[in-house]
Amino acid sequence: MKGLKSCFVKSFSHIYVEEGIEENPLTKEILKKFPKALKVRIKHYKDVFCRPRQNFFVQESSRKLILAAKKGELLYRGPDICHDFGNENFYYTSPALNCIYSCDYCYLKGMHPSANLVIFVNVEDYFKEVEDILKQKPLYLCISYDTDLLAIEGIIALSAMWIEFARGKEDLKLEIRTKSANYSAISYLVPASNVILAWTLSPTEVIKKYEKNTPPLELRLKNIIRAIGDGWKVRLCFDPVLYFENWETAYENLISRTFSMIPADKVNDASIGVFRIPRDYLKRMRKNFPPSEIIHYPYIETGGVYTYDEEVKGKIIEKLWSLLKKHIPEDKIFIL
Amino acid sequence: MFYIVTAYHAEAKPIIEYFGLKKVVKNSRFQVFAGEEVALVESGPGVVASACATSFLLAEFEATDRDAVLNIGIAGAKNINLKKGDAILCHKIIYHDTKRAFYPDMIARHDMKEGVLETFDFPVIKGNFPEDRIEGDAVDMEGAGFFEAASFFLPPHKVHCIKVIHDYLEGVRVEPSFVSDLIRKNLPLIEGFMSSLESIDYLFSVGLSGKEKEIIDKLAGNLKLTFTMTHQLKNLILFYLSKHERLPGELYDFLNVRVNSKSEGKIYFERIKKLLC
Numbered sequence: 285m286k287g288l289k290s291c292f293v294k295s296f297s298h299i300y301v302e303e304g305i306e307e308n309p310l311t312k313e314i315l316k317k318f319p320k321a322l323k324v325r326i327k328h329y330k331d332v333f334c335r336p337r338q339n340f341f342v343q344e345s346s347r348k349l350i351l352a353a354k355k356g357e358l359l360y361r362g363p364d365i366c367h368d369f370g371n372e373n374f375y376y377t378s379p380a381l382n383c384i385y386s387c388d389y390c391y392l393k394g395m396h397p398s399a400n401l402v403i404f405v406n407v408e409d410y411f412k413e414v415e416d417i418l419k420q421k422p423l424y425l426c427i428s429y430d431t432d433l434l435a436i437e438g439i440i441a442l443s444a445m446w447i448e449f450a451r452g453k454e455d456l457k458l459e460i461r462t463k464s465a466n467y468s469a470i471s472y473l474v475p476a477s478n479v480i481l482a483w484t485l486s487p488t489e490v491i492k493k494y495e496k497n498t499p500p501l502e503l504r505l506k507n508i509i510r511a512i513g514d515g516w517k518v519r520l521c522f523d524p525v526l527y528f529e530n531w532e533t534a535y536e537n538l539i540s541r542t543f544s545m546i547p548a549d550k551v552n553d554a555s556i557g558v559f560r561i562p563r564d565y566l567k568r569m570r571k572n573f574p575p576s577e578i579i580h581y582p583y584i585e586t587g588g589v590y591t592y593d594e595e596v597k598g599k600i601i602e603k604l605w606s607l608l609k610k611h612i613p614e615d616k617i618f619i620l
Numbered sequence: 621m622f623y624i625v626t627a628y629h630a631e632a633k634p635i636i637e638y639f640g641l642k643k644v645v646k647n648s649r650f651q652v653f654a655g656e657e658v659a660l661v662e663s664g665p666g667v668v669a670s671a672c673a674t675s676f677l678l679a680e681f682e683a684t685d686r687d688a689v690l691n692i693g694i695a696g697a698k699n700i701n702l703k704k705g706d707a708i709l710c711h712k713i714i715y716h717d718t719k720r721a722f723y724p725d726m727i728a729r730h731d732m733k734e735g736v737l738e739t740f741d742f743p744v745i746k747g748n749f750p751e752d753r754i755e756g757d758a759v760d761m762e763g764a765g766f767f768e769a770a771s772f773f774l775p776p777h778k779v780h781c782i783k784v785i786h787d788y789l790e791g792v793r794v795e796p797s798f799v800s801d802l803i804r805k806n807l808p809l810i811e812g813f814m815s816s817l818e819s820i821d822y823l824f825s826v827g828l829s830g831k832e833k834e835i836i837d838k839l840a841g842n843l844k845l846t847f848t849m850t851h852q853l854k855n856l857i858l859f860y861l862s863k864h865e866r867l868p869g870e871l872y873d874f875l876n877v878r879v880n881s882k883s884e885g886k887i888y889f890e891r892i893k894k895l896l897c
């Protein structure tokens with residue numbers, strides 16, 4: 285029996301390129317970064333991404349890259365299970381599908397048929413759709429939901445492109461959510477007042493156990509300090525909050541560590557979100573992944589969404605609320 | 621289990637010898653050879669024959685997604701960078717007739733070359749067929765049929781075409797002993813790939829063991845659990861196993877309980893739930 289590493293081909297060993305985008309400058313830029321990868325021409329990204337019977341769990345150990353142009357609808361209404369942070373016209377968009385990290389609880393494992401990373405290179409089409417909407421109404425747009433955009437900034441500088449696009453557009457507010465420690469990739473940019481950099485923070489125990497490949501808490505906090513210092517609006521997302529043995533101590537430590545490093549008065553706002561996941565995604569994860577405290581926890585289903593029972597949920601919110609409000613004004617804390 | 625599909629006996633022969641396969645004596649349209657870990661079918665030439673034989677083999681042996689299937693055979697090369705005798709692991713298979721393409725998941729480590737295979741319904745001979753209409757690096761007459769059929773049964777990282785370059789589409793006569801030699805020389809490389817596939821399967825198998833499944837079935841029957849409760853029980857067992865190495869001893873006590881009504885079963889189910897949470 286071979287060891288883990290020796291039986292897998294390296295991630296991004298193959299790059300699948302959709303017909304018609306070969307000349308796109310972003311395609312060329314990405315391909316240049318992977319000179320050794322085998323390029324495979326495909327008609328449509330779904331020919332590879334949506335093959336039947338793919339094994340997400342196995343693919344995570346050898347992800348491939350798919351470059352494509354997204355057609356049809358590019359912006360979607362923000363789902364009810366996500367925070368709108370008091371904003372009207374809450375939309376999200378997916379410039380990429382899937383993530384280079386691998387959190388045990390990530391809904392992407394239940395949402396997508398494949399673990400491969402798709403990058404849509406037709407960023408100009410996205411910008412055009414945003415501009416069309418802005419002609420009618422203001423927009424609050426989250427661009428890093430179905431991926432961690434800042435984490436792949438080294439592959440393609442999409443965060444930077446979106447920030448530059450958003451700059452000066454008063455009716456557009458952008459959220460870029462990340463667990464990465466990749467702030468340096470955009471630190472050369474002048475902060476944009478309508479862009480919020482949102483960091484997801486979790487206790488060290490959670491990061492070690494359930495957020496595979498993500499940077500440790502200290503690194504995330506150091507990145508936040510730099511971003512705040514440079515003048516960026518920063519949001520802290522305590523989301524998802526998980527329930528496990530000694531969770532209270534873990535979150536106490538997390539909040540105290542966070543505010544021992546970060547100037548609380550410089551934080552734009554914060555969110556608390558108890559772990560929740562659409563029923564069908566969780567079902568698929570339970571079928572396709574090994575036993576996991578997170579995936580196989582006996583959640584309660586309400587309206588097609590699985591989460592902790594009311595008692596646990598209440599305890600979590602109360603605890604996090606009481607911890608957070610010591611540092612952040614109540615009107616800046618959003619709960620879901 | 622590994623399943624192998626070849627078109628001709630000359631391709632199958634070295635594989636049968638290498639893995640020590642024995643002929644399966646059964647009245648069937650196809651010649652089948654099997655050992656403990658490998659089963660092989662000879663399909664005969666052509667896309668349809670290959671698809672039929674693949675489906676037959678995988679259905680007959682009740683293949684599950686723990687298994688893998690390989691199409692091994694010779695091919696002609698359009699790409700002159702490929703040498704005669706090179707084994708090519710195909711990362712794209714095009715069916716020339718429909719232009720439909722198939723993509724195996726290239727996850728398992730291997731030491732072969734890679735390329736695109738194009739499957740034709742007729743033998744392609746340079747001069748008789750415009751070369752610029754061949755998209756593949758290599759050309760055969762089975763791959764696409766095999767792949768489409770196998771994809772009904774197995775995940776894409778467990779379905780692969782391996783083609784050994786035999787000629788450069790000059791329309792040369794196929795000499796069986798030369799074909800066997802070409803395949804035989806590549807079997808250590810192919811076996812290395814099989815070993816990667818096997819390791820991945822071993823390390824990434826998901827779900828309950830046979831014994832745990834048996835416990836669930838028994839509890840569901842004895843305690844008259846509903847479909848939903850049985851499903852919850854399976855989930856609770858997985859939840860418990862995520863934190864502990866083995867199931868709690870107390871759970872086995874419930875195996876001796878038999879209830880007379882569903883409501884009585886529900887009481888026991890609640891007790892099991894507490895035990896596993």
Ligand code: SF4
Nearest residue numbers: 383385386387390431
């Ligand atoms: S960082 Fe976010 S998107 Fe990436 S795996 Fe974790 S939860 Fe999913």
